[in-house]
Amino acid sequence: MRSVHIAARAEPIIVSPRSAQDGKTLGGGKVVKTGTRGGGLDGYFKITERGSNVRTEVIAGLTTFMTMAYILFLNPLILSGPDRDGVTLAPAAVLTVTALAAGLTTIAMGVFSNYPFAIAAGLGLNAVVAFQLVGGSGLTWPEAMGVIVVEGIVILILVLTKFRQAVMESVPLPLKHSIAVGIGLFIAVIGFVDAGFVTTTTQPNPPLQLGAANELQGWPIGVFLFGLLLTLFLFSRRMKGALLIGIVATTIAAVIVNEAFLDGEAFGGKANYGSIADFPSADNFDLIGNFSFGFFAELGIIAAILAIFTIMLSDFFDTMGTAIGLGREANLLDEEGRLPDIGRVLAVDSGAAALGGAFSASSNTTYIESASGIAEGGRTGLTAVVVGVLFLLSIFFSPLAQIIPFEAAAPALVIVGFLMMTNIRHVPWDDFELAIPAFLTIVVMPFTYSITNGIGASFVSFVFLKLARGKASEVHPMMYIAAAAFVVYFGIFYVRLYLT
Incomplete structure (x- = not known):
């Protein structure tokens, strides 16, 4: 992505993470000396x-x-249930380790990779930990976090052996463009759902609706619409910092509405905190190192390996898709759609997964919300360092960090989704063998709320169509391996049933 100036996309500027003095051109733009x-x-x-x-x-x-x-406040809510021993994780402690892990790993991403990518506890992955490993498989919290530690170490090994990079480089360029488009649509859907603009009906037909009872009702929706229109206005005026101004203004509006009309109980933050500082106690850091490898004995070797494989595949391809999508939007990809020095990004991300488990914060991963900073012009690791420092500060100023409601962040996500969707013009829709996999990538991601599912549908269909047309030799060997892994991933229920 580029700065707020929409017209800038046609001719991106400096894009290479290496020196521009070599005259190298990346991302289809021109290098500026x-x-x-x-x-x-x-x-x-x-x-x-x-x-x-x-x-x-x-x-x-x-x-x-x-x-x-x-x-910061959603992760403690998800990791809140009791394990088989009746033990629960203290919300204050989870918030502390969530902020600490996010801060350290995001700073590492900025310093080591020099990309504007931020890291935090992965939504979806934390739900797997809470509801599948702890709630479903009956693991204790330390055992569940042990699964995450092992998963992160395995992925790190794949990065160090360059296997993960080889898979990324084997993906055809049009499919990489479609991944960026799918992520954009996914981000927009997240924004609409977080704001309550789109809700579920609890009925099979239709499964979704506009607002509540197919109507836009309530102050939260009003605040979201205010933020969306304000941010669109700022974008249309090419205002520098449009997304940030929109988030801040919408947060202020939410606080005012909360206090003036809703008694400070409905949504958003309260206007009058006793103190914006909330210094954590030493007990809040007790979750660090609270993991165990006892899950092998509890689940059995086969079931334990399947649990690791499922989470690992999701983590593996989520980051791949996110890195490609963010790199594309920042005009940081080379002519082949590759992110230079991708190994550094993947190494930090893999280490973050293991660190998140070791800190009891669940797997940490690269966030697609990083696209909002890229939209504001962030192009280097300094952006990530700023994010990391703010996460560390939020340990001590958690009330201030929690004052930002979903309705304030949602407009930025919707607009960022639009910006990423513009990559759709790079998909060759007249080429059936590429258009169908690209289409599946774009629709499966938002409809299943999973980047991994979208990539899997793309890879499997791409290989299938090539085989069906007798063009097996045109498929990179790594694509066969990835497609086979996704066949196992999509059929994991039957694999687990057969093996256990």
């Missing part, structure tokens, strides 16, 4: 080379953090 690179932050993060500046990177970091801050 900037002369000698400065020292300090500019020199390390190559800010000027990528056509950015420190102010833009800071604004981008603030924007990304504000669209991700919901995880």
Whole structure:
């Protein structure tokens, strides 16, 4: 993605994470010569080379953090049930380790990879931990987190052996474009659902509806619409920092509405905190290192391996899709649709998964909400460092971090979704063998609420169509391996039934 100026997409500027002095052109744009690179932050993060500046990177970091801050109070809610021993995780402790893990891993992403990608506890993955491993399989919280630690270590090994990178490079370029489009549509759907603009009906037909009872009702919807229209207005005026201004203004509106009309109980934050500081006690850090590998004995070797495989495949391809989509939007991909130095991104992301389990925060992964900061012009690791620092500060200022309601972040997600959707023009719709897999990627991601499912549908259908047309030699060997893994993934119920 690029800055707020929509017209800028046609001719992206500095895109290479390496020096622009070699005249290399990436992402279909032109390299802008900037002369000698400065020292300090500019020199390390190559800010000027990528056509950015420190102010833009800071604004981008603030924007990304504000669209991700919901995880600080949502993760404790999801990881709240009792395990088989009746033990529950203290919400304050979960919030602390969630912020700590996100802060450390996001800073590591910025410093080590120099990309504007933020990391935090993965939604979906934390639900698997809470409802499948603990609630369904009867594991204790330490045992469930042990599964995550092992999963992260396995993926890290795949990164260090360059297997993960090889899979990413084997994906045809049009499918990479469709992954970015699918993620964009997914982000937009998340925004509409988080705001209550789209809700479920609890009926088979129709399964979804507009607002409540197919009507737009209540102050939360009103606040969301205010934020959406305001942000669209700022975008149309090409206002720098449009997303950040929209989030802040909508948060203020939510607080006012909450206090003036809803007695501070319906949604959003309260206007009058006793203190915005909330210093954690030492007990809040007790969850660090609270993991166990006893799940092998509890589940049995086969069931334990299947549990690790299911989570690992989801984590593996979620990050692949996210990195490709974000890299595409930031114009950081090369001519073949590859993200330079992708190994650094994947290494940090894999380590973050293991660290999240070790901290009892669930698997940490790269967030698609990073696209909001990219939309504000974030192009370097400094954006990620800003996000990481804000997560660390939120340990001490958790009330301030929790004041941002879903309705304030949702407009930014909808607009970012639109920006990512524009990649659809790069899909060759007249080529059946690529168009069908691309189509499945785009529709399956939002409809199943899973990046992994969309990528899996794309890979399996791509290989199938090539085989059906007698073009097996045109498929990269890694695509066969990935497609076979997805066949197992989609049929995991029957695999588990047969093996256990």
